[in-house]
Amino acid sequence: MAEMWINIGPQHPSTHGLWDLRIKVNGEVIIDSDPQVGYLHRSVEKICERKEFIMAMPMTERLCYVANMNWTHLYVHGVEKLMNCEIPDRAKWIRVMVCEWNRVASHLFWLGAYVHDIGNLTMFLWPIREREYVLDLLEYITGARMMYNYPRIGGQVKDVDDKFLRRSKVVADMILERTVEYERMLDDSDLWGMRTKGVGVIDRQMAKNAGLTGPSLRASGVDYDTRKALPYWAYNEVDFEVPVYDEGDCFARYRVRLEEIRESCKIVKQCADRMPEGEFLGKAPRVAPKTSAWVRHEDPRGESMCWIMGTGGKNAYRTKFRSPAFVNISALPLMLLGYKIPDVPGIMGSIDVCIGEVDR
Amino acid sequence: MAAPMLPPGAPPLPVSTLPPAPECVELATRIESAWKGKVKSVRAMNPLNPGIQAEKNVFVAFESETGAMPAFWKWLRDKEKFDHCSVVVAIDHMDRIEVKHLLFSYTTHITVETSAMCDRMDPEMPSASLAWRGANWLEREQFDLMGVKFIDHPDLRRVLLPDDWIGHPLRKDYEFRQAGEWW
Numbered sequence: 037m038a039e040m041w042i043n044i045g046p047q048h049p050s051t052h053g054l055w056d057l058r059i060k061v062n063g064e065v066i067i068d069s070d071p072q073v074g075y076l077h078r079s080v081e082k083i084c085e086r087k088e089f090i091m092a093m094p095m096t097e098r099l100c101y102v103a104n105m106n107w108t109h110l111y112v113h114g115v116e117k118l119m120n121c122e123i124p125d126r127a128k129w130i131r132v133m134v135c136e137w138n139r140v141a142s143h144l145f146w147l148g149a150y151v152h153d154i155g156n157l158t159m160f161l162w163p164i165r166e167r168e169y170v171l172d173l174l175e176y177i178t179g180a181r182m183m184y185n186y187p188r189i190g191g192q193v194k195d196v197d198d199k200f201l202r203r204s205k206v207v208a209d210m211i212l213e214r215t216v217e218y219e220r221m222l223d224d225s226d227l228w229g230m231r232t233k234g235v236g237v238i239d240r241q242m243a244k245n246a247g248l249t250g251p252s253l254r255a256s257g258v259d260y261d262t263r264k265a266l267p268y269w270a271y272n273e274v275d276f277e278v279p280v281y282d283e284g285d286c287f288a289r290y291r292v293r294l295e296e297i298r299e300s301c302k303i304v305k306q307c308a309d310r311m312p313e314g315e316f317l318g319k320a321p322r323v324a325p326k327t328s329a330w331v332r333h334e335d336p337r338g339e340s341m342c343w344i345m346g347t348g349g350k351n352a353y354r355t356k357f358r359s360p361a362f363v364n365i366s367a368l369p370l371m372l373l374g375y376k377i378p379d380v381p382g383i384m385g386s387i388d389v390c391i392g393e394v395d396r
Numbered sequence: 397m398a399a400p401m402l403p404p405g406a407p408p409l410p411v412s413t414l415p416p417a418p419e420c421v422e423l424a425t426r427i428e429s430a431w432k433g434k435v436k437s438v439r440a441m442n443p444l445n446p447g448i449q450a451e452k453n454v455f456v457a458f459e460s461e462t463g464a465m466p467a468f469w470k471w472l473r474d475k476e477k478f479d480h481c482s483v484v485v486a487i488d489h490m491d492r493i494e495v496k497h498l499l500f501s502y503t504t505h506i507t508v509e510t511s512a513m514c515d516r517m518d519p520e521m522p523s524a525s526l527a528w529r530g531a532n533w534l535e536r537e538q539f540d541l542m543g544v545k546f547i548d549h550p551d552l553r554r555v556l557l558p559d560d561w562i563g564h565p566l567r568k569d570y571e572f573r574q575a576g577e578w579w
Contacts, residue, residue: 074556081541082565113449120410122447244479244502247530258502265505268449325409330498331449332482341498343485354566358483358534366533395556 039067042377046075050153050381053391057368057384064376069369073362076395084355089115089324092352094185099357100393102145103336105138105174105184107393110333110357112187113268114342116320117329119189124315127191128269133204133307134174134186136300140211141170142336143293143300147218150290150385154231159221166214169207176200190320201308208301208308215298222290232286236371236383239284246367249360250338251296252387254280255288262334274306286386293388323350337361337388359393416440417452419504423476424454430471434464452506460513462521466548468510469499469527477503481528484535486519486542488568493519495544497531514544523549541566 045056054075060068080099084092096111097104109131116123123131144163152160171181177196178184186192222228238248243256253260261278263271279295281288324346333340338360345353364387371383420440427438441453458465472478482498493514500507512521523546524531535546536555543564546552554561563570 074554074558077556079565117444117448120445120448122445242529245529247481247528247534249480260502266450266452272450327409328487329444330483339482341483343483343496343498345487354485354487356483356485362537363530363533366530370529 038062044380044384045072050384051391052149052385052389053394055365055389055391055394057380059372059377059380061377066372066375066377066380069372071365071368073365073391073394076391078396080396081355081357084352086351088350089189089322089352092355093187093189094183096357097183097185098392099359099396100337100390101182102390103138103142103393104182105186106135106142106333106335106340108185109135109187110331110335110340110342111355112189113331113333114329114344114355115189115324115352117331118324118327118344118346119321121190121318121320123191124318125270125312126195126314126316127318129307129311130192130196130316131187132270132274133196133304133311134177134184136303136307137170137174137204139336140297140300140304141167141174143297144170144211146293146336146385146388147290150388151222151228153381153385154228156222156225156228159218162214162218162221166211169210173200173203173207176203188317188320191315191317193317195316196311201311204308205305208304212298212301215294218294229287231379231382232290232386233283235286235375235379236289236386237283237285238367238371240282242370243284243367246370247363248338248367248387249363250335251292252289252338252364252367254278255292256284257282262332262339266332268331268333270307273310274303276300276303286382289386323348324352326353328354335360337390337393338364340393357393357396359396361387361389361391362394365389365394410444412442412444414443414446416442417506420452420454420506423504423506423508426476427454427456431464431468434458434461434468436461452504454506454508456508456510458510458512460515462512462514465510465512465522466524466526469497469524472499472508473527477501478506478508479528481524481531481534482507484524484531484538486538486544486566488516488542488566490516490568492516493542493544495519495521495538497524499524499528519544520547521545522547525549540564543567 045051056072058070097108099107144167148163178186240257276299326348328345330343341358343356347353424440436459437457439455478501480500487494540554
C-alpha cells in the first residue's frame with residue numbers, strides 16, 4: 037500500500053483552533069504523525085518582560101479563552117510568590133471558587149465540542165446549555181462573560197456577595213443532576229463506546245514519560261493532582277476526590293473530565309458554605325525583588341506553571357508559562373500510532389487542545 | 397550563580413526561615429554522595445511560604461560543566477523515580493545563558509531544579525529528551541525562542557516560529573526590526 041502524508045488542518049473542524057496535524061498513512065493506518073503549531077504565536081512571554089506586572093495580567097487571560105480565569109490566577113499567583121505576598125483568607129476562598137467554576141465551564145465546553153466531533157449532535161447542546169449558567173454567575177461578579185480580568189496582585193478586584201454564593205449552590209446542584217443525564221446519554225450509547233473505548237490508548241509509563249498531565253494523565257492510571265499534592269490557596273481545606281482511570285483510552289479521558297465536573301461542583305458548594313469574612317484584597321508591593329519563583333497549578337488541561345524572575349523593579353526579567361496542552365500535543369503521535377483515519381478526530385479532541393495557550 | 401546585585405531602592409530578597417523538608421535533605425545528600433565532583437552545588441531549598449504554595453525543592457547546579465548531565469538525569473529517572481520533566485527555562489543573563497530543567501517525581505512530589513550555564517555566543521548543552529520524551533518540545537521551544545542548542549536532541553527544529561525566521565526573540569538584544577517587518 038502506498039504511504040503518504042495527509043494534513044489535518046490548519047483549517048479543519050476537529051482541530052478546534054489553528055494547528056496542523058500531519059499524519060503519515062499506509063492505506064488507512066497511521067504510521068507516523070507530526071503536529072505543527074505556532075500559527076497563533078504572539079510572544080506573550082516577551083511582552084510580559086516589557087510591561088508592569090499589573091499591565092501584563094490582562095494579557096495572560098488571552099492565553100486560553102476557555103480557561104482564562106485559571107490563567108490570570110496563575111500569573112498573579114506567580115507574581116505574589118515572587119514578592120512573597122500572602123493574600124487574605126477570603127481572597128483564597130474566592131479564588132478557589134471562581135477557578136473551580138471556570139474548570140466546570142471549560143470541561144462542559146470540551147464535552148460539548150468533543151461529542152460533536154464524534155457525531156452526537158444532541159449532546160453538543162446540553163453541556164453548552166449548562167455552561168451558560170456558569171457564565172452568568174461569573175458575569176455577575178466580574179461583569180464579563182469571556183475575559184474576566186478578575187484577580188489582582190494581593191486578592192480580587194471585587195468582593196462576592198451572598199446572592200452569588202446562594203446562586204452558586206443552586207447551579208452546582210443542578211449541574212450535579214445534569215451530569216447523570218450526560219452519563220446516561222453517553223455511557224449507554226453503543227456508538228459512543230465504539231468510537232472511544234480502546235481508541236488512543238497510552239499506557240501509564242509512557243504517559244508519564246511523555247509529559248502528559250491533567251485529566252489525560254489521570255486517565256492513564258497516575259493518581260496525581262497538584263491541588264492535592266502541592267496545595268495552594270484553600271485547596272488543603274476543601275474535601276474532594278481525584279478521579280483516576282486505568283484504561284488510558286479516549287473513554288477514560290472523557291470519564292475523568294466528567295467526574296472532575298462533579299468534584300468541582302462539590303468544591304464550589306463547600307466554598308459557598310464556608311466562605312470566611314474579611315478582606316478580599318490585601319496589600320501588595322508594586323515592585324518585585326531580583327530573584328525567581330515558580331508556581332504550579334492544576335489547569336483544566338493539566339499542569340500549568342508560571343516561572344517568573346524579577347528585575348528589582350516593576351516588571352519581570354523573564355516570564356515563562358508552561359502550557360499543559362503544548363506538551364500534551366507533543367504526545368499525540370504516541371496515541372495515534374496504529375489507529376485509523378476515522379479515529380483521528382476522537383484522539384485529537386480527547387486531550388482538550390486550546391491553541392491560545394499552546395502557541396502563547 | 398553569584399548573589400544578585402540589588403539596585404538602590406529595590407525591595408529586599410524574600411528570606412525563608414522554614415527548614416527544608418526532610419525528604420529533600422535526604423535526596424540532596426544522596427545526590428551529593430553519588431555525584432561528588434560532577435555537580436557544583438546541591439541544596440535542599442527552604443520553602444518560602446506554605447500559605448502561597450506548598451513546595452519541596454532541591455536545587456542542583458552544574459554551572460558550565462554540563463558533561464555529566466545526561467547521566468545524572470537518567471540516574472534521577474531510574475533510581476529516584478523522577479518521571480516527569482515539568483518545564484525547561486532558558487534565561488538570558490546578558491553575559492551568559494542559564495538553562496533550568498525542573499524535574500518532578502509523582503511519588504515523592506519533590507521538584508529537582510538543574511541549572512547549567514552556556515556561552516552566550518554559542519549556547520550548547522545536553523538534552524534531557526533522551527531521559528524524558530516530554531522534554532522534547534519544551535527544549536525545541538527554548539531552541540526556537542532563545543537559541544540554545546541541545547546536543548543529541550532527536551528533533552531540534554523551530555516549533556512556534558516559522559522555519560525561516562531569523563534570530564531568537566527572547567534574547568535581550570533581539571532587534572524587533574531584523575525579522576523583516578514591513579513597517
